[in-house]
Amino acid sequence: MATTEVTISPEELKKSSSPERIPDPCVVVIFGASGDLTKRKLLPALYHLEQGGLLPSKFAVVGVARRPLGDEFAQDMRDGIVKGGGVDAKDAKLDEFMGKVNYHAMNFDDADGYIKLKQLLETLDKKHGTNGDRLFYLATAPDYFAEIVHQLGAHGMAKPEKGMVRVIIEKPFGHDLQSARELNDDVNKVLSEDQIFRIDHYLGKETVQNILVFRFANGIFEPIWNRNFIDHVQITAAESIGIEGRGPFYEKAGALRDVVQNHAMELLSFVAMEPPVSFGAAPIRTEKVKVWKAIQPIQMRDTVRGQYGQGDVDGKSVIGYRKEERVNPASNTETFAAMRFHIENWRWAGVPFYVRAGKRLAKRATEITIQFKQPPMLLFKDSAGTGKCDEIQPNIISMRIQPNEGISLRFAAKVPGTTMQSCPVNMDFDYATAFGVSSANGYERLLLDAMLGDATLFAHRDGVEATWSLMTPILEEWAADPPKDFPNYAAGSWGPAASDALLARDGRQWRKL
């Protein structure tokens, strides 16, 4: 089956949405529109929504960035839709859609630019019948988030005159607890919380939403989803790629800020949360925050950091992190982080949650493993076979977030023959096979939800601050005690030896992915 992130077909997308999920007429304004994210993800996602008949007929897009690009912008976006979105260049709707895409060149701190932007939006309202409704998308470096929101407020664009004004803010939302609080305070001065949509594109992935369906739409799993039956949980977010030329960004971020504080903590909360009273933004956010608040302060001995050195990935020799372009040759930025969490509540007390995330690992795989306790008595322990059957292995539910999206259940089965020999086997659900499509990359769903005002899959102020509260002490302790052994893992491996030791200490090991 396909392992790439294929976009869901327009027909499937339409089928999965009820007819009433079509937003009111609006203009989507993307700040940072000449950047990588807009071209590769946002415009293709908007076009897929258009193909699926999920955008309002009265609609327009305005890209905002610094350089005066003229027609070059439209051409670049068209290329992005065709290449990034897998769209046929001759697609009948593409010209019509591109007719709704506009560009406005300005500097983000230039007041005059916002005055002209407002005029442009009013002109587009008349042309397209968009009625003053706006969705602003801040696809910029985080340093600009507060400035742009402030300028929108100062120029009368932050409060709706008639319909709605909403603002999507990209990650990273802050770089520690204090900066996240300051950013929240800054944007809350101009926007109410229900206007702010902090995006984590992981939450737009079908496989992530499916964790909730798996847990709460099936009667058989929830009774065993607790400390009585579960031994431990593992969350892996592994990438085989390096930093892809984004040295300056990654030098400031590192694996903990880039992945653990947001994506991994979101996955953990979906696995660990209590059933919400309904599938709505507020009940889900409440349950997620309760999980994060129940996590005990993380001990330094429960954390591992790493940085890749030279090694082999997919049979090719690759350079170490410190040799990457625009990276400090003595950099202490971690490209790998692992840690052990304890959620001190009725359901999870005593069940460790192990999380690891890193770059230049052996393969690309984001996966959650729920490992169950062994049966109280191992009746067949003397009859294990050879090879993969040589040990009695515990039951496992593994949720593959990407690639090969799906869920497997591992259990023991009798090997055919005259002896009573058991062997672990898998029962497998595979998205592509079951539904005939691979899941979308997340942006379609989240853009549509934001246009509709549905904040269920977006981060709330409380949640962002709760996860930063957990991560900031680790960052501070790491900064105060620079690593002495970097680089400490070879590119193409599964991270530093200390990561294996973290689990070995508890008599456990990372599942081989």
Ligand SMILES: NC(=O)c1ccc[n+]([C@@H]2O[C@H](COP(=O)([O-])OP(=O)(O)OC[C@H]3O[C@@H](n4cnc5c(N)ncnc54)[C@H](OP(=O)(O)O)[C@@H]3O)[C@@H](O)[C@H]2O)c1
């Ligand atoms: N790329 C991804 O796959 C990805 C994934 C997840 C999250 N994100 C987040 O999304 C955001 C954008 O990422 P990106 O990769 O698209 O960034 P990028 O390629 O560096 O693009 C930055 C954009 O901001 C514009 N810009 C910068 N300074 C400006 C200024 N003073 N005035 C006006 N425009 C200015 C640039 O315009 P000019 O070109 O005219 O200079 C460009 O359009 C970041 O917060 C990033 O962390 C990105």
